[in-house]
Amino acid sequence: MPVSFDAIVVGLGAHGSAATYHLAKRGLRVLGIERFARGHTLGSSGGLSRIIRLSYYEHPDYVPLLRHAWDLWRELERDSGESLLAQTGGLYMGPREGQLVPGALLSARTHGLAHEELDALDIRRRHPLFRIDDDWIAIRDEQAGWLAPERCIETHLRLSERHGVVLRFGEPATWSRDGGGVVVTSASGSYRAQHLVLSAGAWMPELLPELAPHLWIERNVLFWFEPQDHVEEFARLPVWIMEDVVRHESVPAYRMYYGFPYDAAHGFKLAGLHWGDRVDPNAVDREARPIDEERIRSFIRRRIPAADGERRLAKVCMYTNSPDGHFIIDRDGPVTYASACSGHGFKFASAIGELLAELTLDDASAPAFLRARRLSPV
Numbered sequence: 001m002p003v004s005f006d007a008i009v010v011g012l013g014a015h016g017s018a019a020t021y022h023l024a025k026r027g028l029r030v031l032g033i034e035r036f037a038r039g040h041t042l043g044s045s046g047g048l049s050r051i052i053r054l055s056y057y058e059h060p061d062y063v064p065l066l067r068h069a070w071d072l073w074r075e076l077e078r079d080s081g082e083s084l085l086a087q088t089g090g091l092y093m094g095p096r097e098g099q100l101v102p103g104a105l106l107s108a109r110t111h112g113l114a115h116e117e118l119d120a121l122d123i124r125r126r127h128p129l130f131r132i133d134d135d136w137i138a139i140r141d142e143q144a145g146w147l148a149p150e151r152c153i154e155t156h157l158r159l160s161e162r163h164g165v166v167l168r169f170g171e172p173a174t175w176s177r178d179g180g181g182v183v184v185t186s187a188s189g190s191y192r193a194q195h196l197v198l199s200a201g202a203w204m205p206e207l208l209p210e211l212a213p214h215l216w217i218e219r220n221v222l223f224w225f226e227p228q229d230h231v232e233e234f235a236r237l238p239v240w241i242m243e244d245v246v247r248h249e250s251v252p253a254y255r256m257y258y259g260f261p262y263d264a265a266h267g268f269k270l271a272g273l274h275w276g277d278r279v280d281p282n283a284v285d286r287e288a289r290p291i292d293e294e295r296i297r298s299f300i301r302r303r304i305p306a307a308d309g310e311r312r313l314a315k316v317c318m319y320t321n322s323p324d325g326h327f328i329i330d331r332d333g334p335v336t337y338a339s340a341c342s343g344h345g346f347k348f349a350s351a352i353g354e355l356l357a358e359l360t361l362d363d364a365s366a367p368a369f370l371r372a373r374r375l376s377p378v
């Protein structure tokens with residue numbers, strides 16, 4: 001006879017760890033199952049830092065969820081005594097006709113967010129490390145900074161245990177429907193529950209095959225370099241995003257890059273957004289290749305030449321992408337799920353975990369632009 005729980009959460013990364021916490025806070029008996037060891041960094045959440053920012057270029061409709069996520073991270077810090085979020089401010093630079101600065105300005109103006117608008121002279125005066133074009137503009141976002149992802153996940157797990165959640169690690173799980181509920185099976189046995197939360201990141205296509213045609217998994221590499229000089233200036237940087245533009249025979253090609261303040265223990269961290277290598281999460285190459293480093297160094301040489309020093313660290317990570325770049329959060333009978341965080345979902349994990357708990361208990365619905373039903377049939 002399988003052991004019974006009110007809810008089972010499969011996948012204890014960013015969103016699953018937050019979901020177990022919020023389900024347990026609402027009084028449910030919860031089991032959380034994770035395929036790898038506690039503290040692993042083999043999914044989408046490894047790499048020491050994740051940007052959080054409110055003037056969101058991706059869409060102004062994310063801003064209410066972001067405000068709530070920020071408050072919940074601060075609440076988690078108070079409840080746990082951990083320091084998880086460093087507010088550094090954010091600097092987003094690029095061409096006027098690009099996506100980044102106009103999108104961030106739209107969110108800031110629509111939602112009355114504290115921000116400052118800069119022209120190229122201002123950017124050069126304040127941040128001479130960046131080589132920018134004469135017609136670029138920027139926005140300085142006050143409510144921005146970075147989260148420590150491994151500590152955020154561990155803190156949600158630790159507080160979940162305090163609320164009685166049973167956690168199992170090193171156990172890849174499968175599931176099936178069973179009457180009105182579900183049965184989940186892993187190496188340690190079978191478990192029955194009324195509710196299932198699926199938050200398996202890059203493995204969601206395996207666990208929810210109906211989503212698979214909409215998802216693709218992308219390999220991305222984060223790098224840390226030791227600057228050649230100006231280390232103090234690198235350490236004073238806010239979190240930043242640059243929309244770079246390269247012209248081939250006058251046709252512009254845009255690509256975003258982002259980074260963090262220098263940290264003496266690891267170096268100056270930066271990466272490119274969406275390089276586009278499609279991978280199978282069970283066969284991903286976890287070593288940084290020379291081509292990965294050359295791509296990022298060619299950007300550094302052009303736009304931040306003082307950072308072109310020794311490589312200190314590299315980390316391979318995976319995005320789970322949806323067709324429109326927006327998350328997929330929904331419920332189908334006993335199954336609630338969050339997926340396709342398309343390279344920008346960590347900052348929301350505190351709020352998405354809560355939303356998963358509310359959806360499970362029928363207390364809320366996901367914002368329309370994030371629901372699965374928006375996806376066209378394939």
Ligand SMILES: Cc1cc2nc3c(=O)[nH]c(=O)nc-3n(C[C@H](O)[C@H](O)[C@H](O)COP(=O)(O)OP(=O)(O)OC[C@H]3O[C@@H](n4cnc5c(N)ncnc54)[C@H](O)[C@@H]3O)c2cc1C
Nearest residue numbers: 011013014015035043044051173201203317341345346347
């Ligand atoms: C390089 C990189 C940089 C990023 N930068 C940012 C950023 O600056 N800001 C930001 O907000 N977001 C960023 N993101 C996106 C963000 O990190 C992800 O959206 C977020 O981490 C996804 O969380 P998740 O819970 O869906 O996945 P994960 O944290 O990977 O969790 C999924 C978990 O499910 C487990 N699992 C899978 N299958 C099973 C199974 N069958 N049984 C049991 N367990 C299973 C996995 O092992 C894993 O632990 C970045 C992502 C990458 C890769």
